[in-house]
Amino acid sequence: MGRAFRIVVWAVWAIAAALLATPRPLAAEESLSTAGISRASDAVVGVISVAVEDASSSATLGPVRRGSGVVIGPDGLVLTIGYLIVEADQVQLLTDAGRHVPARVVGYDVATGFGLVQALIPLGLQPAPMGDPAQVHDEDTLLVISGGEDAGISMARRVSQRAFSGYWEYHLDHALFTAPARTDHSGAALFNLQGELLGVGSLFVGDALGPGQPPMHGNMFVPIDLLKPILAELITQGRSAQSRRAWIGVNCIEIDGEVRVLRVNSPSPAETAGLQPGDRIVRIDGQAVDNLDTLWHRLWSGGAVERDVALDIQRNGRAMRVPLRTVDRQSTLKQPAGT
Template structure:
C-alpha cells in the first residue's frame, strides 16, 4: 500500500513540475530510479518509543512516555532522531516496518544541535539513507516528510524559509528549515529531497514558518543535517558534541516586540534557586542588553558553563538584580542506573 501510494504521489508531483518535459513525454526510467530512492528513504524511517527514568526532570514538560520517529543513517543500525524524544530515557524501542519492535540504546543526546542518536541492539534489516546538503535547498523546493511506526505517514511539503531559530527552552541554531503544511507527527520525522537524501529531522510545529512579523503561516521546523555532519563522530565517541558543554539556568522564555519574559522556571534549577518567576522581564544578562532570545542564550553560553550570571529584571514595575549560578546542562540530566 505505502509503495503504491508513494509512486502515485511522486508521479503526480513530477508530472506537474515537468509538464511537457522528458518525464511527461514518457521517460519512465528516471521516474523509476527516483521512486526507488524515495521508497528506500521511506523504509529507513522507524518509530521511536521511549520511557524516561522515574526521577527525570524532563517529565514535567515532555511526559514519561514519548512517541516519535527516527531515521536509519548507519549500516550498523545507527538511528538519528530529535533529542527530546530520548532525553533522560530509561528504555527505547524502535518500531520497524510498522510493527516489529527492536530495542535500542541511547548513544548521544546533543544539547547544542538538538539531535539524538540511537543504536539498535538487534538487526534492523533496513538500509540506511544518505545525508543531503540542507544549505543547498531552494525556497519552494518540493520535499517529502516521512514519519515512522504503526501510524507512519508520508506527505509532500514545501520549504518556505531557512533562518535562525531561538527556542524558549535555552536553545538556538543559526540555520533551521521551515516547511508547510504542518504535520502533527513531526517529532523525529525525516525531511527528504526527491533524491531520497535526508535533509532534516522534525522538531516543532510553528505558527510563523515564514518568520516573525511576516504573517501567520503554520508549519514545521526541522533541524538541518548540515549541523550533524561535523559533530557526528564526536557524538558517537563522547555522547554529545563539545558545544553541548554550556551554561544552563532552567528558564523558558518568550520574545515579543523586543521584550523577553520568563514563561516558566524549572523546579530546583539555578533560576529557581535565584528566585526568578514567571512574568519577569529580563533586561540584561551580564553586560548585554536583552531584546531577543538569541542575545539571551548566546550571552549565557559565551563563557564557562559553571559560573555566576547576573540578570537585571523588571518585576511589578521595579528593577531587580539577581545572581544565578549557572550549571553545565549535561550534568543535570538523569540517566538509568548503571549507565
C-alpha cells in the same frame, strides 16, 4: 514489504498529482526517484521511549514519548530528535514490519537538538544517505516521512531557511521550515526526491515564513549538515563540545522587544535564584536583552560553563538584580540505573 510498498505508491501518486496541478515546472534537481523514496521510507522507524523515574523532562515531555527516527548507520544507528530520548530509561524502535527492537541511547546533543540511539539487535535496514540542505530552495518539492504505528509520508515544500531561537535555551544559526504542517513531526525525516536525508523534525510552528511575514503553519527541521561535523563526537562522547555550555533553566518568550520568563525548570539555577514566570529579563551581565538570540548567546559566550551570572529583571514594575550560578545542562539530566 506491503505497507512500505503502499506508502511509496501513494507518495508517487500524490507528488505527481500535485506537480500536475501547479504551473511551476519540475526542476532537473527535483526529478522523482521511486527507488530513492522506497529506500527513504524503509530507513524511517518509530521511536518509543520511557523516561527514568522522576525525570525532570517528564514535566513538559511526559514519561512516555513517541516519534520517529531514521537509520543512518549500517550497525543500526538511528538519528532522532533529542527530546524524545532525553533521560530515557528504555527505548524501542518500531519497524515497518511491526518489529519492536530494543535500543540504547548513544548521545543527546543540547546544541543541535539531535539524539542518537543504537539498536541492540540487527534491524536489517539500509541507512539513508545524507543530502545537502544548502542545495534546497524555497518551493522545492520535498518529502516528510514518519515511522511507528501511524507511519505516514507526505509532500512538503521548504518555505524558509533562517536562524531560530527556541524558548528553552536553544538556538540554530539556520533551520529548515516546511509547509504544510505535520502534527507527527517529532523525529520525522525530511528527504529530497532522491531519498537523501535533509533534516530531522523538531517543531510545529505558526510562523513558518518567518518574522514579519503572514502567519503560516509548518514544521521546523534541524538540518542534517549540523550533524556531519559532530557525528563522531556524538558516538564516542555522547554529545558535541559545543553542548558544554552554561544553563540556567528557564523558558522564555520574546514579544515586542521584551524577553519574559514563561516557565522555570525544577530543579535549576533559575529556581534556586528565585526567578518567576512573568519576570522581564532586561540585562545579562550588564548587556541589554531585547531578544532570545542575545540572551542565549551572552549566556553561552560569557565565560566558563559554571560561573556567576547577574540578571537584571523587572517584576511587577520593580527593578531587581538576580544573581545565579550556571551549570552544565548535562549534569542535571538523570541517567538510567547502572550507567
